[in-house]
Amino acid sequence: MPHTTGSYTEGxxxxxxxxxxGPIEHRWDRRRFSARLVNPANRRNREVIVVGTGLAGASAAxxxxxxxxxxxSFCHQDSPRRAHSIAAQGGINAAKNYRNDGDSVWRxxxxxxxxGDFRSRESNVHRLAQISAEIxxxxxxxxxxxxxxxxxxxxxxxxxxxxxxxxxxxxxxxxQQLLLGAYQxxxxxxxxGRVTTHPRTEMLDLVVVDGRARGVVVRDLVTGAxxxxxxxxxxxxxxxxxxxFHLSTNAxxxxxxxxxxxxxxxxxxxxxxxxxxxxxxxxxSGDHQSKLTLMSESLRNDGRVWVPRDPHxxxxxxxxxxxxxDYFLExxxxxxxxxxxxxxxxxxxKQVSDEKRGVHLDFADALARLGRDAVEQRYGNLxxxxxxxxxxxxxxxxxxxxxAVHYTMGGLWVDYDLRSTIPGLYVIGxxxxxxxGANRLGASxxxxxxxxxxxxxxxxxxxxxxxxxxxxxxxxxxEVADTASEVRGRLKSLLAVxxxxxxxxxxxxxGRLMWDECGMERDGAGLRKALxxxxxxxxxxxxxxxxxxxxxxxxxxxxxxxxxxxxELAELMCxxxxxRTESCGGHFRSExxxxxxxxxxxxxxxxxxxxxxxxGVGQPPVLHKEELVFEHVTPTTRSYA
Numbered sequence: 001m002p003h004t005t006g007s008y009t010e011g012x013x014x015x016x017x018x019x020x021x022g023p024i025e026h027r028w029d030r031r032r033f034s035a036r037l038v039n040p041a042n043r044r045n046r047e048v049i050v051v052g053t054g055l056a057g058a059s060a061a062x063x064x065x066x067x068x069x070x071x072x073s074f075c076h077q078d079s080p081r082r083a084h085s086i087a088a089q090g091g092i093n094a095a096k097n098y099r100n101d102g103d104s105v106w107r108x109x110x111x112x113x114x115x116g117d118f119r120s121r122e123s124n125v126h127r128l129a130q131i132s133a134e135i136x137x138x139x140x141x142x143x144x145x146x147x148x149x150x151x152x153x154x155x156x157x158x159x160x161x162x163x164x165x166x167x168x169x170x171x172x173x174x175x176q177q178l179l180l181g182a183y184q185x186x187x188x189x190x191x192x193g194r195v196t197t198h199p200r201t202e203m204l205d206l207v208v209v210d211g212r213a214r215g216v217v218v219r220d221l222v223t224g225a226x227x228x229x230x231x232x233x234x235x236x237x238x239x240x241x242x243x244x245f246h247l248s249t250n251a252x253x254x255x256x257x258x259x260x261x262x263x264x265x266x267x268x269x270x271x272x273x274x275x276x277x278x279x280x281x282x283x284x285s286g287d288h289q290s291k292l293t294l295m296s297e298s299l300r301n302d303g304r305v306w307v308p309r310d311p312h313x314x315x316x317x318x319x320x321x322x323x324x325x326d327y328f329l330e331x332x333x334x335x336x337x338x339x340x341x342x343x344x345x346x347x348x349x350k351q352v353s354d355e356k357r358g359v360h361l362d363f364a365d366a367l368a369r370l371g372r373d374a375v376e377q378r379y380g381n382l383x384x385x386x387x388x389x390x391x392x393x394x395x396x397x398x399x400x401x402x403x404a405v406h407y408t409m410g411g412l413w414v415d416y417d418l419r420s421t422i423p424g425l426y427v428i429g430x431x432x433x434x435x436x437g438a439n440r441l442g443a444s445x446x447x448x449x450x451x452x453x454x455x456x457x458x459x460x461x462x463x464x465x466x467x468x469x470x471x472x473x474x475x476x477x478x479e480v481a482d483t484a485s486e487v488r489g490r491l492k493s494l495l496a497v498x499x500x501x502x503x504x505x506x507x508x509x510x511g512r513l514m515w516d517e518c519g520m521e522r523d524g525a526g527l528r529k530a531l532x533x534x535x536x537x538x539x540x541x542x543x544x545x546x547x548x549x550x551x552x553x554x555x556x557x558x559x560x561x562x563x564x565x566x567x568e569l570a571e572l573m574c575x576x577x578x579x580r581t582e583s584c585g586g587h588f589r590s591e592x593x594x595x596x597x598x599x600x601x602x603x604x605x606x607x608x609x610x611x612x613x614x615x616g617v618g619q620p621p622v623l624h625k626e627e628l629v630f631e632h633v634t635p636t637t638r639s640y641a
Contacts, residue, residue, distance in 0.1 A: 088175025116437020246511020
C-alpha cells in the first residue's frame with residue numbers, strides 16, 4: 001500500500017536505469033559506446049521536434065540536423081536569437097586550467113556537487129565537468145569572441161563557490177555571444193533544409209500516443225491558429241519557471257507551460273522547490289515593476305559587498321566611513337569572501353539588511369588598484385546598464401543590490417540519457433532537474449545548456465530512435481485530435497470568463513505569496529498558509545479573470561494561459577517544500593538551521609530526488625524517491641569559511 005502523508009501520497013521508488021557503472025571518469029564514454037546508433041540513411045527519415053531556441057535548444061537543433069535528422073524548431077519569440085539565454089552575463093565554466101591554478105575535471109566535479117549541497121547525481125555532474133572543456137573548443141571554433149589576455153590566450157575569471165579561475169567570458173555579454181554562435185550553427189542547417197523553424201509559436205500541450213511522445217500542439221501567436229506537429233521524438237528546451245514568483249530576473253515571456261503540460265501528460269516533475277535566489281540584483285523600485293534585473297556575479301570578482309554597521313544608517317554610501325562599513329561576506333566567509341555560492345550570499349545579505357536599505361556592491365578599491373580603463377574593459381556594459389536603470393554612476397557611487405529569484409534547479413525528471421518518464425520525450429537545459437542539486441554554481445547554466453545540446457543529447461538520442469519507425473500518426477489519430485481539441489477548449493474557457501480582474505493582478509498576488517512563503521526562507525506555517533490560499537486563488541482566477549480581445553493575436557490570452565499553469569505549479573512547489581523539512585542549498589527551512597544560522601541538511605532522511613507524479617488539479621500528487629548515492633564525494637557540512 002502507498003504511504004499517505006498530508007498533502008501527498010508516497011509511491012514506488014524510481015531509479016535511473018541508464019546510469020552507467022564503473023569508474024566515474026569512464027562512465028560517459030561507456031554510455032556513448034553502448035548506445036545504439038542510427039545509420040545516416042535512416043536519420044533522414046527520422047524527425048525530431050525541439051521546443052525552445054536558447055543555448056540548449058539551438059545547439060541541440062543544430063547538432064541533430066548536422067547528424068542528418070530532420071528537425072522542427074519552435075520558439076515563442078519573434079526570432080530564435082531572442083531566447084532568454086541572450087541575457088546571461090558573466091560567463092561559462094570549463095575545467096581547462098589555463099591559469100595553472102589547480103583546476104581539473106575532478107575539481108569542477110567536486111565544486112559542483114558541493115555547491116549543490118550534495119543533492120545532485122555524481123554521474124551527471126562528472127559528465128558535465130568532462131564535457132566543459134569541449135564546449136569552449138566548440139565555441140571558439142564558431143568564432144565566439146571570448147575575452148583574451150594580452151598574449152592572445154583566452155582569459156578567465158572566478159565565480160562563486162570556486163577558488164580557481166575557470167569562467168570564460170565575453171565582457172558582460174557571454175550569453176549573447178554564445179547564443180549567436182549556436183544561432184549561426186542553427187541558421188546553417190535551416191539554409192541546408194534540415195531544420196524548419198516556427199517562431200512566434202507557443203507549445204500548449206504534448207501529444208502522447210500509445211505511451212510515446214509523438215508531437216506537440218501549438219498556437220500561432222500572430223493568427224491564433226492551433227495546430228498539431230508530429231515527429232518521432234520531442235525535445236523540451238524551454239528554460240525554467242522562476243516567473244512563478246512574478247518578479248524575477250527572467251524575461252517576462254519565460255514560462256512553465258511546456259514542462260507543466262508534459263507533467264500533466266505523465267512526465268514526473270523533480271525537486272520543484274529548489275529555486276535559486278541570486279544575491280546581486282537591482283532592488284525592487286515599486287509596485288509598477290514587472291521584472292527584475294540581474295547584475296552579474298562576475299562583478300563580485302572586483303566589487304566588495306557591504307552594509308553600514310549601523311542598521312539605521314541612512315546616509316548616502318559614499319558618506320559612510322570605512323570603519324563604519326561591514327564587509328559581511330569577507331567577515332563571515334574569509335576563505336571565499338565575496339565569491340561564496342549564491343544561496344549563501346543571498347541568505348547572508350538578508351540577515352544583515354532589508355529590502356528598503358539594500359546592500360552595496362562597491363568598486364572603489366578595484367578602481368584604485370586597477371584603474372578605470374581596466375574595470376571598464378571587464379565590466380563596462382554592466383556598469384552602463386546599471387546607470388541607465390537606476391540613474392547612478394557605479395564608477396562614482398556603489399551599486400545597490402538585493403537578492404531576487406533567478407534560476408530553478410528543479411524541472412522534469414530525466415535519466416542519464418536525458419529521457420523523461422514519457423518514452424520519446426527528452427528534456428534539456430534548465431527545463432530538467434539533472435545537474436545542479438539544491439543550488440547552481442554561477443556560470444554553470446550556460447555550461448549545462450550547451451553540454452546537453454551539443455554533446456549529450458546527440459550522443460544518446462539514437463538509442464531511442466533506433467527503434468523507429470513507430471506506428472504512423474496523423475492529425476486524425478484520436479489522441480492527436482483530442483489533445484488539439486483540449487487546447488482549443490482551454491483557450492475558449494479563458495476568453496469566456498469575462499471577469500473583472502486582470503491577469504497581471506493574479507500573477508502579482510501569486511508571486512508575492514510565493515516570495516513570502518516559499519522564497520528565500522520557508523517554514524511550515526507559511527507553506528501551509530500558501531497551500532490554503534493557492535487553490536482559492538486558482539478558483540478565483542477561473543471565475544474572475546478578464547481576458548480582453550479574441551482568439552487571434554492576443555497577448556493577454558497568452559499570459560492568461562501561462563498564469564493558469566503557474567497557479568498549478570505553485571501548489572506543487574509548496575508541497576515539495578513542505579515535505580522536505582531539511583534545509584539544503586536554495587531550499588532554506590527556518591526550522592532547520594545550525595546555531596550559526598547556516599542550512600542544516602538531513603542526509604539520513606532526504607538524500608533523494610523528489611520526483612512527483614501528477615494526479616489531477618488539486619489532488620494529492622504522488623512522490624517517487626530516487627535515492628542519491630555518493631561514492632566519490634562525501635556529503636559533509638558545506639564550509640566556505
